[in-house]
Amino acid sequence: MVSQSELVKEARENGMELLPLDKDTYELFFGPQHMATENFSIILKMDGHRVVKAIANPGFLHRGFEKLAEFRPWYTNIALLLRICVPEPDVPEAIYSMAVDELMGWEVPERAQWIRTVVLEMARVSSYLFWTMGLGFKLGVYTAGQWAAAYRERLMALFEELTGARVYHIYTIPGGVRRDIPSDKWLRQLKDTVEYIKDKLKDFDNVLFENYITHRRMEGIGVMDKKFALDEGVTGPNLRATGVAADVRKLDPYLFYPELDFEIPVLKEGDALARALVRRFELEQDLYILEQLLEMGPPSGAYKVQDPRLKALPRFKVPAGEAYAHVEATMGDFGAYVVSDGGSKPYRVQIRGPSIAHGIRVLEQLLVGARIADVPVILMSLGNCPPDIDR
């Protein structure tokens, strides 16, 4: 009979490292084959059921977008770059288009701006519903998850009618949008959908957001304070949950947002529950914004710029220069930095995904001391979206 210590010794001699790291701790791979992480991996050093150390391991979704964009003409890039952010693909389209608009010196027509705003807000609502579904599933509140997925389908149908696709719309292009609004009927349908979802918000409150289980599960875990969040470059709802009233739509207004009236929900606690509730309040604000936009009605005019340079798209060139545009996405501040050397292709495109700030260092620090069961909840409350880390 060989004792265990001898086995360990023999294994060490053969160059094999056994998984227990030392006397008390062990190594645990969390993801990528896991329902909560969406192809993102966290390597955890565990002591019992407590996390001692966490290392985020991104890169499973890396396709080299920033380099691929250098090989494709300006307009073709739209079809490529939107794949960076899967839950709301309109955001990369919009930031890239806004940056190119700035480089070209175009004044985008009002109608196009209005449509872009509507599309961005629809994307925000559908992304928040998707997130609500994920939260519901991760907390075991499957009813709320099923509802959220079903309501999101209504928006998907509207997107399909407007743009021709369910998920990847390829709709916002430099200088405007690709197609006009199909009909007044579409606007009426959108209005009905907004009202419908608004109606259902209190159901979500009853089942998920005011649920005792949710509160017990999420209160006091993954706490970050204001200074930590600012130092770590956290943006969006995660920052607002720590008490900073920061929103790109107010601070650096773009499109139709200066004319709209909406509030920035802010909570002070900075824990997982606060982050979830901020998102819940923002969903309400987004529906309110959509209502206002629909009340305003689409301005008349063209839906994209009229420019003689657009006559021959293969020879389309953008003057040399650089531009940075950013919008408020549901994960945070999504920015694009576009450099042109005057050629028919971009010289450099950098997309700044919000998750690169809160998905790596912040996550690693928040997980220390958490229980293994809380890891998916913290991950979900941060709204981590791996594709925009990996690009």
Place this chain on the structure above:
Amino acid sequence: MAKEEVIVQKVLEKAPYAEGKVKRERRIEFKVPADRIREFLMIMKENNFESMMQITVVDWLKDGEFELVYQLWSYTYAVHAFVKTRIPRDLDKARMPTVKDIYPVAETYERDAHDFYGVYFEGNEKMEMPWILDDAEQGLFPHRKDFDWLGYTKRKYKILDRFDEDKDNYVI
């Protein structure tokens, strides 16, 4: 005077070695020599530029230089600042001091810049830690302009020359 000009003046008083200008509303730009970047970013942080948004590396192959753009965002003023600096693009000379003690999040951005461009940030102990790229590409720095992108892809996946008729140009 617009708030952007006030900020630029205020910063330039403390950092006379830098050049600064207002690009447009809510966008300002500074050019700083590479060895004084830490000093300059400390001044920026004192002047309420709380968050670092990104470190962008632009590879200017013709000049033989990397342009590093530290992008800062101020919630107080709602102004976005580009802090630009240039370093040589040769692998052994592309070195920068880390700024992770000033903006902790810079650690992640520096790892990103190192993985794709080969800029080495001294003082960042996570430089050697595996980041996005897999083993096969580590040390190749695939986002540099002189990297043979299409040729490497074809060799790696053994795909035939059926995509492009013209070897020098992409069809897409």
Place this chain on the structure above:
Amino acid sequence: MVDWRLFEPLFNYARKKSLWIVAFCTGCGGIEMPPLMTSRYDLERFGMMPNPAPRMADLFLITGYVTPKTLKRIIITYELQPDPKYVLAHGSCPLNGGIYWDSYNAIKHLDRYIPVDVAIAGCMPRPEAVMDGIKKIMEMIENGTADGWKRYKENYEWYKKNQDELFGEGWREKEARRWIPWLKKK
């Protein structure tokens, strides 16, 4: 002794009616999985459900493009699955690289590394297209033509050669030990 081969049609019929999916969203197609599973498209009526453990799963949905880093995990997960197992590749990217045909980090032909039974074209395929693909794989299971797992066993040398060419020899051990020094560091 009972000759179990006699019962094979019955088994195949049963298998087709209870396909469990490995919950591994490998690419952007993962965003269409929740709508498929929930009330509107409702895959559960086909007896399918996502399952976290590969040990209990029959069907592997490759949702979208595959990067080499993910492919390592896909191969390990695929080998963990118990034997009759089926692979359904989702979207254009596993077929020929799709929009990432010139990207160094996206697999161009997935069927060189693991056997694929049914491929669905499109980017991204609509839920109806995925359901059509699932119907197709059900038919194939019933008439016994979904034999990817047998092919993987028979041609293991060839698959292993392709995998090793891409990742380098000994990639499994390397991947398992990669993070130990970083975890030990204070």
